[in-house]
Amino acid sequence: MLEKGIRGTQTVMVDESNTAKTMGSGTLQVFATPAMTALMEKTAWMSVSEYLEEGSGTVGTLLNVKHMAPTPVGMKVTCETELTEIDGRRLVFHVKAMDETGVIGEGEHERFIIQNEKFQAKADSKRTK
DSSP states (O other): OOOTTOEEEEEEEOOGGGBHHHHTSOSSSBBOHHHHHHHHHHHHHHHHHTTSOTTEEEEEEEEEEEEOSOOBTTOEEEEEEEEEEEETTEEEEEEEEEETTEEEEEEEEEEEEEEHHHHHHHHHHGGGO
16 A cells, blocks of 8 residues: 555666766766666655556656765665655655765655556657647
């Protein structure tokens, strides 16, 4: 059952593929902000996926985070999420990313529960307009 307090955790290694230089968000060999936010979204959706009805999923609609500290190549980044609010189909998560020395990013992430096939069909219909 979907309820407040559900938590998720995911960890990635910082490597060339997720640096600011590679992802185009800067010129340095540090964990990119887009990589951090992608990790936050992934951790949030994965944390609630097993509690959703068959054929349902979630899509991200809002991300309000601060990236507060750099993480160099070779370090691990762990994201933790907690479902803090359920309002109909709207889910709100507290998200936090840490490297091996402390917090590097934190904020809130909002997702909406959708029916996967219906949502995909609506998106695909844009090609015919």
